[in-house]
Amino acid sequence: MYKVAIVGAGPAGYFTAQALQNAQNDRLLFAIDMIERLPTPWGLVRSGVAPDHPKIKTVSKVFEKVAKEPNFRLFANVELGKDVSLRDLRDQYDVVILSTGASKGRKLGIPGEDLDNSLSAAEFVPWYNAHPDYVNTEADLSCDTAVVIGAGNVAMDVARILAIDPTELDSTDVAEHALLKLKQSKIRTVIICGRRGPEHAAFTAPELRDLAKLENTDVYINNKQIQDAIERANIAGEIEKDLKNNLEAMSLIAKHSKKSVERKLEIKFLATPIEFKGNNKIEEIVFAQNKVENGKVVSSGENFSIKCGLVISAIGYDSVEYPGITIENGRITNIAGHIEHNLYTTGWAKRGPTGVIGTNKSDSRDVVDLIVKNLKEPKVSEGITALLKSGHEVIDQLAWEKINASEVISGEIAGKPRVKEVDWKQLLSLGRS
Ligand code: NAP
Numbered sequence: 001m002y003k004v005a006i007v008g009a010g011p012a013g014y015f016t017a018q019a020l021q022n023a024q025n026d027r028l029l030f031a032i033d034m035i036e037r038l039p040t041p042w043g044l045v046r047s048g049v050a051p052d053h054p055k056i057k058t059v060s061k062v063f064e065k066v067a068k069e070p071n072f073r074l075f076a077n078v079e080l081g082k083d084v085s086l087r088d089l090r091d092q093y094d095v096v097i098l099s100t101g102a103s104k105g106r107k108l109g110i111p112g113e114d115l116d117n118s119l120s121a122a123e124f125v126p127w128y129n130a131h132p133d134y135v136n137t138e139a140d141l142s143c144d145t146a147v148v149i150g151a152g153n154v155a156m157d158v159a160r161i162l163a164i165d166p167t168e169l170d171s172t173d174v175a176e177h178a179l180l181k182l183k184q185s186k187i188r189t190v191i192i193c194g195r196r197g198p199e200h201a202a203f204t205a206p207e208l209r210d211l212a213k214l215e216n217t218d219v220y221i222n223n224k225q226i227q228d229a230i231e232r233a234n235i236a237g238e239i240e241k242d243l244k245n246n247l248e249a250m251s252l253i254a255k256h257s258k259k260s261v262e263r264k265l266e267i268k269f270l271a272t273p274i275e276f277k278g279n280n281k282i283e284e285i286v287f288a289q290n291k292v293e294n295g296k297v298v299s300s301g302e303n304f305s306i307k308c309g310l311v312i313s314a315i316g317y318d319s320v321e322y323p324g325i326t327i328e329n330g331r332i333t334n335i336a337g338h339i340e341h342n343l344y345t346t347g348w349a350k351r352g353p354t355g356v357i358g359t360n361k362s363d364s365r366d367v368v369d370l371i372v373k374n375l376k377e378p379k380v381s382e383g384i385t386a387l388l389k390s391g392h393e394v395i396d397q398l399a400w401e402k403i404n405a406s407e408v409i410s411g412e413i414a415g416k417p418r419v420k421e422v423d424w425k426q427l428l429s430l431g432r433s
Pocket of ligand 1: 273315356
């Protein structure tokens with residue numbers, strides 16, 4: 001029996017555990033311990049996926065199935081580097097897999113970026129998703145216009161949450177504190193700004209198509225920008241399927257008749273932010289207007305600016321550094337998931353912040369294949385119980401099930417899938433109940 005520690009109870013961690021379970025046979029058995037810093041598992045499925053996208057969250061059923069297997073144990077409320085060291089874990093386990101994601105928001109590196117009410121999606125998304133560390137994110141929503149920088153799905157999630165009528169979130173598991181604040185929000189115009197053209201946008205088509213269905217918000221895209229992009233893409237050669245779907249979805253939005261409602265969401269392309277201006281607080285963003293020339297995005301030499309009272313940068317994430325690993329281009333230094341000796345990585349920590357939740361399935365399977373190839377004789381060791389201080393409060397699977405049941409019951413009463421608890425101590429106490 002090989003002892004495996006997976007650090008990080010997000011999608012990558014669970015799909016890695018599942019791949020290990022599936023790789024077992026009469027001669028190959030794994031005892032899997034999943035270690036998680038928070039008192040709750042499920043990672044981005046709990047604190048990243050937008051509350052108005054409940055279908056995506058149903059993947060948690062797969063995670064719970066993995067957790068029900070007899071060779072799986074959850075050790076939540078255990079922090080790597082604080083409660084256990086990476087070196088000790090590596091001594092105690094045959095294999096250690098870091099599935100710790102990428103939680104640090106990338107910076108634009110432009111003047112004024114640190115003005116008040118200039119936030120990163122890495123702070124804003126966990127705020128509205130009830131992450132215990134982000135309850136106090138200071139987002140002032142008393143302005144009329146918000147700008148979201150980046151043309152990816154996170155930018156779209158953030159913009160949608162700001163632009164929709166908050167009553168549309170009543171029946172979701174959005175954080176209670178966020179719903180309250182969103183209901184007082186004065187924001188009526190949200191502008192997403194991508195630095196390249198529509199043909200380079202990182203949105204995916206299902207998310208774009210969802211925008212056209214918003215009931216209380218008009219969505220605007222400049223039709224000429226889309227038709228120009230289609231023309232450029234056609235000149236460049238055969239348009240591949242995903243891009244074709246994206247451009248079609250954007251074209252539909254551009255041509256879609258408007259409801260003439262108060263709430264507006266606009267997607268602008270070819271706009272690179274060059275400066276945030278304001279007196280302590282963000283008031284204006286200066287953009288370089290770009291154009292596409294011979295397939296390359298270049299500045300047109302002209303600037304324009306947008307007045308706004310909130311800006312959220314959603315331009316990607318980096319993995320966080322900790323003792324025993326190095327970070328290269330935002331992810332843990334690794335080759336095909338192998339870091340060194342018995343240390344591996346999966347998910348965003350391995351490949352960077354790309355791909356949807358399902359991408360982790362095949363990715364984790366590939367890393368597990370490599371792990372199986374490299375296995376030596378199993379160690380005789382105690383595992384994590386030898387490392388944790390006596391009295392350390394672990395949220396194990398049973399405790400998590402109590403938290404989960406309590407949240408779901410509160411949700412049933414309120415007509416929501418769940419009401420998330422945000423207070424760390426209260427979460428621990430629910431696990432004890
Ligand atoms: P992303 O898809 O990589 O998009 C990042 C965006 O930021 C790109 O448009 C990028 O533009 C832009 N950007 C980067 N640096 C910039 C800079 N210095 N100035 C201006 N713009 C800059 O990242 P993400 O939106 O954080 O999403 C991460 C992953 O999660 C993606 O794979 C996404 O599909 C996935 N996700 C999926 C869902 C869903 O399925 N519903 C929801 C959320 C996230 P360039 O292309 O020009 O670099």
